Amino acid sequence: MKALRSNKPRENLTGWAFIAPLGILFILFMLVPILWGIYLSFTNQSLTGAGGDLIGLDNYAEALADPDMWRSMLNTVWFTVLSTIPLVVVALALALLVNTGLPGQWLWRLSFFMPYLLASTVVSLIWVWLYNPQLGLFNAILGWFGIDPVTWLQDPDLAMLSVVVTTVWWTIGFNFLLYLAALQNIPETQYEAASIDGAGRWRTLASITIPQLGPTTIMVVVLQLLASLKVFDQIYQMTGGGPAGTTRSAIQYIFETGFTGFRFGYSSAISYIFFVLIIIVSVIQFRITARRSA
Numbered sequence: 001m002k003a004l005r006s007n008k009p010r011e012n013l014t015g016w017a018f019i020a021p022l023g024i025l026f027i028l029f030m031l032v033p034i035l036w037g038i039y040l041s042f043t044n045q046s047l048t049g050a051g052g053d054l055i056g057l058d059n060y061a062e063a064l065a066d067p068d069m070w071r072s073m074l075n076t077v078w079f080t081v082l083s084t085i086p087l088v089v090v091a092l093a094l095a096l097l098v099n100t101g102l103p104g105q106w107l108w109r110l111s112f113f114m115p116y117l118l119a120s121t122v123v124s125l126i127w128v129w130l131y132n133p134q135l136g137l138f139n140a141i142l143g144w145f146g147i148d149p150v151t152w153l154q155d156p157d158l159a160m161l162s163v164v165v166t167t168v169w170w171t172i173g174f175n176f177l178l179y180l181a182a183l184q185n186i187p188e189t190q191y192e193a194a195s196i197d198g199a200g201r202w203r204t205l206a207s208i209t210i211p212q213l214g215p216t217t218i219m220v221v222v223l224q225l226l227a228s229l230k231v232f233d234q235i236y237q238m239t240g241g242g243p244a245g246t247t248r249s250a251i252q253y254i255f256e257t258g259f260t261g262f263r264f265g266y267s268s269a270i271s272y273i274f275f276v277l278i279i280i281v282s283v284i285q286f287r288i289t290a291r292r293s294a
Contacts (some may be wrong), residue, residue: 040265042056044059044265047264075247078160080225080229082164083228084221086164086172087167088224091179092179094112096179098180109177113173113174115169118170120233120234123169124238127238128237163234163235163238175220179220182212186212191204222285225281225282232251235252241256254267
């Protein structure tokens with residue numbers, strides 16, 4: 001017993017030594033910036049170094065009454081709705097197609113996943129050229145049918161949809177692989193039993209495949225919602241938030257307020273309002289999925 005007791009402090013010390021590097025990094029690069037950001041949100045701190053006085057909840061009150069902030073929030077929600085549905089449904093359809101045993105499966109997997117490995121800057125440049133009103137491939141195809149050129153990224157009604165199409169092409173490979181891995185983990189005996197009972201393809205899909213993919217679908221939807229709500233790169237690089245602010249996301253507005261408007265305190269307040277909205281969306285999503293799985 002004495003030997004066990006004497007070894008316990010040493011084991012505790014070893015455990016703390018193993019978690020110390022990650023703990024230090026977490027404190028320096030996560031906890032400290034979060035706490036500092038909360039403090040800044042209650043000040044009038046400027047990027048130029050001016051200000052820094054505590055002003056209470058003035059930043060939050062101004063943000064809640066800021067129509068530009070709410071417009072950027074609505075743009076982000078609209079982008080999330082437009083992108084999440086195809087990124088789940090189309091990814092599932094592609095996984096089902098590949099899982100049927102198409103020849104050259106490695107080529108299909110590589111083709112669907114390869115765009116996900118590209119940097120956002122590369123993807124944005126490629127699609128900006130495709131959308132170019134004068135030289136773009138899409139308008140060239142429309143020209144073959146006698147249709148006038150379309151200003152894809154300059155039209156307020158089409159700009160967000162154009163960015164969504166780019167995002168779906170770019171990121172669908174990740175969800176595709178998740179679904180494909182889940183499909184390959186479904187026991188083959190279930191399909192054999194369904195075949196013996198005379199179930200057709202559609203009946204098998206509805207009664208076996210889709211229910212078995214329930215946990216994967218929940219994970220994909222949650223991850224996709226969080227990723228879409230944090231959209232910034234492709235929108236900023238393709239449209240700059242235009243035309244007339246119709247594609248400006250919440251994170252872009254936070255960035256512009258802090259680094260272009262030099263209002264660090266105000267941008268911090270907006271960022272924490274946005275953070276609370278993401279938490280609310282996440283909680284609602286988890287509750288909905290928990291009820292469905294119960």
